[in-house]
Amino acid sequence: MRFSFQQQVFTGIIVSIILVIIVGITSYEAILLQQENAGWVDHTREVIRSSSEVRNQVLTAETNLRGYALLNNHAFENAHQKASNNVLNQFSLLQKLVVDNPVQIARLDSLAPVLHSRLNLMSQQLDLIKSGKNSLDSLKYMIAAGQKLSAQLTLYFDHIEGMENNLLRIREDQALVSSSRAKQIILGGTAVFMLVIFILFYFIRKTYLAQVYSEGEALKANAELEKLSIEDQRKNWILSAAVEVSISIRGEPTEAELAKKFLHKMAKLTDASGGLLYVVNRDASAWELASSYAVDMRKDIPEFISVNDGLFGQIIKDKQSLKKLEAAPGYLKVSTGLGNTTPESVFVKTMIQEGKVIGLLELGYLNKPDDNVIKLLERVTDGVAIAFMAARERQLMKELLDKTQLQAEELESQQEELRVTNEELTRQSSLLQVSEEELRVQQEELKQINTELEEKAFLLEEQKGTLEEARDQIQIKADELEKTGRFKSEFLANMSHELRTPLNSILILSRILSENKAARLSDEEQRYAAVINNSGNDLLTLINDILDLAKVESGKVELHPEDISTELLLVEVRNTFQKIAENKGLELEMIKADSCPATLFVDHVRILQVIRNLLSNAIKFTSAPGSVSLIISQSENQWHFEVSDTGIGIPNNKQKAIFEAFQQADGSTSRKYGGTGLGLSISRELAILFKGSISLKSEVGKGSSFTLSIPVQTSNGNVDFPEIEPHVPVEEVKIKMPEPNKIVDNFKENRLLLIEDDPIFAEDMASKARDSGFDVLIASTGYSGLDMAKSFKPTAIILDMHLPDISGEEVLKELKSDSKTSLIPVHTVSAGDESIAQMLEEGAIGFMQKPVDKKSAEFIFNLLKLEGSNSEKKRILLIEDDAYQSQYFGDFLENNNLFVLYAYSGAEALSLLSRETVDGIILDIRLSDMNGLNLLDQIKQDPKWANLPVVVNTAEDLSQEDLSKVMRYSHPVVMKTRKSNERLLDEVNLFLKKFQPKQAPSIQKAQQFSNPVVHAERVFVGKKVLLADDDMRNIFALSAVLEEAGFAIVIATNGREAIEKLGETKDIDLILMDVMMPEMDGIEATKLIRKEQKWNNLPIIAVTAKAMQGDRELCLSAGANDYISKPVDIDKLLSLIKVWLHS
CATH class of the missing domain: 3.40.50.2300 (Response regulator)
Incomplete structure (x- = not known):
């Protein structure tokens, strides 16, 4: 039985594994034995060392006792006591070490009484020496007894150590033998293992070489098969191409049609770049040009070729079957749309029938054709020669038929004369009638085909006309839509201007009245002004929503994606809606799913706009107790922003309608909850702009769930974001405070509220403030600070930006939005890198980074005193001719x-x-x-x-x-x-x-300190602003606000006058330029100002009421530094002015 290659490999591997296991086990046992013997050797050496240590410690005790007896030095006494203790300890260790040896145990048992006797004797001798009663006889006795005991101890120790030395030699020999055996086992096992591996490798290599040989033979066979396959493919292609040629010339075409079809088909089949076809004339005297393909028909291409004309004539004369020519420059130019080109090679093929050259085919190729083309030419040309001869015969037959008809007419006219030949003529006439019938049938077929072609051509022409008419109609509609869109944009821009211009004055003046800084309005009148201001802001929101919807629908909104932190996005949304939800008694949840990435690559402004619209609706239509949640997650290729609530829900038949502009669930909803119905429309259009969608799931009475789904996008760069600590609710710090009026009564004029959670920093600042003449209140949380500010109305406030319950930015906003605390100067401090411009924009008078040194603290306190103090008495000239009024x-x-x-x-x-x-x-x-x-x-x-x-x-x-x-x-x-x-x-x-008080000298000096402190309103004092606006209402409103801030105002009512004023007035610090003005608009005026070198660095802020797509870019490209739209947000305007005056 012969094993296969796989079986041989498996067998070798199994044998190798078994050998490795056997050698491993044997080696392991040998190593264990070696380690055991080595352990006994170490044990024996330890016993010998411990015995020597006991002997040495006894000797040390005796030596130190003698030293103490001779010198009476207590150091020897201490050393003696230590050595005696060491003897007992070491002897106990020695007893434990020989527990495995009964002989040694017996010897130690005999040794123990002697050792204790010796120690006791030395102790008695020490006591006798210390008592001073040591007689010579007693000392001699003790010395003799001690020497006897010492001799016995020495004898015992010699026996113990001698036995251990014998054991040490025996165990060292055993360890050497076990080590040698382990080496022999490992080396022998390794040799056997290597031998097996070598044998296995030999059989594997032998089998592998046999397989390589087999694979080589198989590859050869495959190559032969591939050659046969290629040959079959070549033959199949030639046969199929020949069939196509045969099909193309099927029927009864004329010689010209046949020549054209044949040449074009051959050119397409063989990828020829150009070609000519010559056909012999009837008398065989010349060959005429019958057809051409993609050739520039210049004058030097002959129309006729004879046997005496050059190379072609020689080919015809020699009846060469196929001739390849090398194309000379300029030979057989092939025409294309871009010009003419010359083929690389030319093939000339004769078409021979019955020994006669019927035609001459010339084909040019830009690249060298393969052998299949040559085979195809040789296969089809002779068959096509037969087709040409058949076509010519048909032509001759037709001509004969025509001639016969003419003769028939002549015979009819000479009927009497040719009666004898009538029967012959009748027979010929019958034959002619048969041919005529065939021709008639063919003509009928041709007529039918022509009729069908004419009908199709007519239908195509009619369809073409219809399409042209429809295209014209579509173009008209497109032009109308474009015009309508343009009119709509212009209308919205103009309406925006017309609405925002008066609204600008309303908002500014109503805000001034609602603030009631002059304290001349009653509470009711102040509320009226606040209602006017709120209504104006609501109207502004509606205008902005309509413009947003119009811009999105007209495609004028562009997305600007950027990397944003998911955690930061949730924090931003929570900060916006947390207080609103708490006021309604709702639970607000912000959830980032595990599938959601740390960063999103989206348009921050637009995604936040959609989320705010959805959350605002959810909170609006949800009553307490209820909940609203935002969940951000990611599926395979989409991000999902799901806003869910437990509100009133939406009926199924209204779920589509609410996404339409100015639509809500029903009329009563609009009256009960308010709103324009534009939020969801804008959100839907923005979702489409994101290439996403908004889906809705809702059940009446149970709530709704809106989900914004947008495709996942990735950015090119990596952006790092700070890690956001999870939101942990901070326990409110409750401060037990005295009655407000009692505290106020005890305070002096300068009262400082310090809102700071760091007790050390708070106490340090409080101490410095008291030194500067302030009475100090301290609040450790934001909410308690707000309560104390409203209750005690301090002269000034120092605010930390990082508080445990709410951020300092929120506290600052709340202080500035409340009429009771809005006028209190607030100075901010922080240990972080806060935005100075942001703090000033929110209303702070300055910002300082921790730690705060003494000089900087004095500067802050002087600044707060200056801001909070009353101005000195001013002198007013009253010019009035009416004495009573005066x-x-x-x-x-x-x-x-x-x-x-x-x-x-x-x-x-x-x-x-x-x-x-x-x-x-x-x-x-x-x-x-x-x-x-x-x-x-x-x-x-x-x-x-x-x-x-x-x-x-x-x-x-x-x-x-x-x-x-x-x-x-x-x-x-x-x-x-x-x-x-x-x-x-x-x-x-x-x-x-x-009237603003002049700056105190102490403040001027404090400004020289190195620690940077940003002063807010002092920046404005003495600065000149050129206000260019054609609307007196806006001039009046803006002048009132800017003058109150400390600015000097220069007025211009158009762009030309603004340039004149700029030239006449020195020290203009900034220009507020309205865009739409008569005579010369703000854009043109800005361009002219920027042309002057001396005004290149003068800040210009453009003001417009249009706020349409492209306005900002137009203003900035004209030379404006910044842009603000009407109605003007005063805080934003003053913030912009601060930034540009600083720069």
């Missing part, structure tokens, strides 16, 4: 801590100004001696009074020209038209707010 307003101003100078005419006013120093002017336009506007011109032409703030107060309406003249002066101006006395008092109260 006294009325004068009393009011004096009651508001102002010193009033009275002037009842223009001359008296100029006289007072020349003698007195004033801080502001209240001017009536109508005076007894001159026009108030002329007086204003004289005052402003004097550089000393150019920057004096002025309130224009008149009892008559001003013309547009006069109003424009008043508001063009480059200084703070608050304009008053004819209104009620109460309204006038409000304007004066607003005017009082414009």
Whole structure:
């Protein structure tokens, strides 16, 4: 029985494994024995060492006892005691070591009494020495007894160590033998194993070589089969090509049709780049050009070839079957759309029938054709020659038929003369009739074919006309849609401008009134102003929603994907909706599924817009107790943002309608819950823009679940995000506080609230604040800080940005949004890298990074004192010709801590100004001696009074020209038209707010410190802003806000005037440029300003009411530094101005 190759390999491997196991086990046992013998050797050596140690310790004790006896040195006594203790310990160890040897155990048992006797004797001798009663006789006795005991100990130890030395020699010999045996076993096993491996390798190699030989033979056989297969394929191709040629010339074509079909078919089958076909004429005197394929028919291509014409003539004469020619430059040019080219090789094939050359086929190739082409040419040409001869015979027959018909007519005319030959003619006539019938049938078939072709051509022409008409209609509709879209965009842009322009003034002025900084409005009037402001903001939100929807639907919204942290996105959403949900008594959950990645590559703004729309709806339609959740997850190729609630739910028949613009579930929902119905429409369009979708699952009374699904995208770069600690609820720090009024009564004028969770830092800052004259309140959480700020109304606040319950940013927003605390100056501190611009934008007066040294702390406290203190008494010049009105307003101003100078005419006013120093002017336009506007011109032409703030107060309406003249002066101006006395008092109260105290020297000095502190409103004092706007309402509103912030205002009503003002007025620090103005718009004015080298670095902020796609890019490309849309967000505007003034 012969084993296969696989069986041989398995057998060898199994034998090898068995040998390895046997050698391993044997070696293991030998090694174990060797280790055991080595262990006994080490044990014996340890016994000998321990015995020697006991003997040495006894000797050491005796030596130290003698030393103590001779020198009475206690060091020897201590050493003796230590050695005695070591003897007993070492002797115990020796007893444990010989437990395996009965003989040694017996010897140690005999040794133990002697050893204890010797130790006791030395102890008695020591006591005798220490007592001082040591007589010579007693010492001699003890020494003799000790020597006797020592001799016995020595004898015992010699026997013990001698026996152990004998055991050591025996065990060392055994260890040597076991080690030698282990080596022999390992080496022998290895040799046997290698022998088996060599034998196995020999058989494997032998079998492998046999298989390689077999594979070689198989490859040879496969190669032969492949050659036969290729040959069969070649023959099949030639046969199929020949069949195609035969099919192409089937029927009864004429010679010209046959030549064209044959040449074109051969050219296509053989991939020829060009070709010619010559056919012999009837008298065989020449060969005429019958057809050409892709050849430039230039003049030097002969129409006829004879046997005497060059190479072709010689080929015909010699009747050569196939001739290959090398193409010379310019020979047989092949035409293409891009020009002419010359083939690389040319084949000439004669078509021979019955020894005669019927035709001459010439084919040109850009590349060398394979042998199949040559075989095909040799196979089909002679058969085609027969077809040409048949076609010619048919042509001759037709011609004969025509001739016969002519002869028949002649015979009819000569019937009488040719009667004798009538029968012959009748027979020929019958034959001709048969041929004629065949020809007639063929003509009928051709007519039918022609008729069908004409009908098809007519149908194609009709369809072509219909398609052209439909295409024209579609183009008209497309043009109409484009025009409609353009009109819609222009309409929305214009409506945006028309709506935002008045809304801008409404929002700014209503905010000023709602803040009630002059404290002239009642609580009810202040609420009215707040309602106006909130309604204006709601209207702005509606306008923005409509514009957002229009921009998304018109395809003008572009996505700008970026890498964003999933955790940061959830934190951002939670910060937005947490308080809203808590106010409604709802539980808000933010969940990141395990399948969701750490970062998402999406448009941050647009994805946040969709999530906010969905969450806002969920919270709106859910009542307490209930819950709203956001879950972010990922499937195989999609991200999912699922917003679920336990609200009212949506009926099935309304689930599609709610995604339409201005649609909600039903009319009552709109009345009960409010809203425009645009949020879901915008979300759906944005989902489509993301190439995703929004799905809805809902059940009435149980809640709804909206899921935004968008395709997964990846970015090219890696972006690292800070890890977000999981949200852990922080236990609120409860502070037991005294009654508010008692605390306030105990405080002095300067009260400082320190909101800081670090007790060490808080106490340090409190100590420094008390040294600076502040009484300090400390709050360790954000919520307690807000309560204390509202209850105690401190002079100033220092706010840490990282608090345990809510962030410092949220505390700052809450302080600035509450009318009770909005005017309290807040200085922020933090140990992190916070955004300074962000802090200033939220309303802080400055920012400082921890740790805060003493000088920096003093700067903060001086700054807070300056911001929170009342200004010194100001001097106001009141120019009024009506004595009663003058006294009325004068009393009011004096009651508001102002010193009033009275002037009842223009001359008296100029006289007072020349003698007195004033801080502001209240001017009536109508005076007894001159026009108030002329007086204003004289005052402003004097550089000393150019920057004096002025309130224009008149009892008559001003013309547009006069109003424009008043508001063009480059200084703070608050304009008053004819209104009620109460309204006038409000304007004066607003005017009082414009006076800012000068900076204290201590503050100026503190600003030189190295620790950077950003000051907010001080940046604005003394800065000039050029305000270019054609709408007086906007000028009035923006001037009021900017003047209140400390700016000096220069007015321009169009772009051209803005450029003139810029040239006339020095030290312009910033330009607010409205985009849409008469004469010259803001874009053109900005471009002209940027052309001047001296104004290249002057900040320009563009203001527009359109806010359409591309407006920002248009403004920035014109040269503006930044862009803001109407209605102007005052906080955002002031933040932008701060940033650009800093830069």
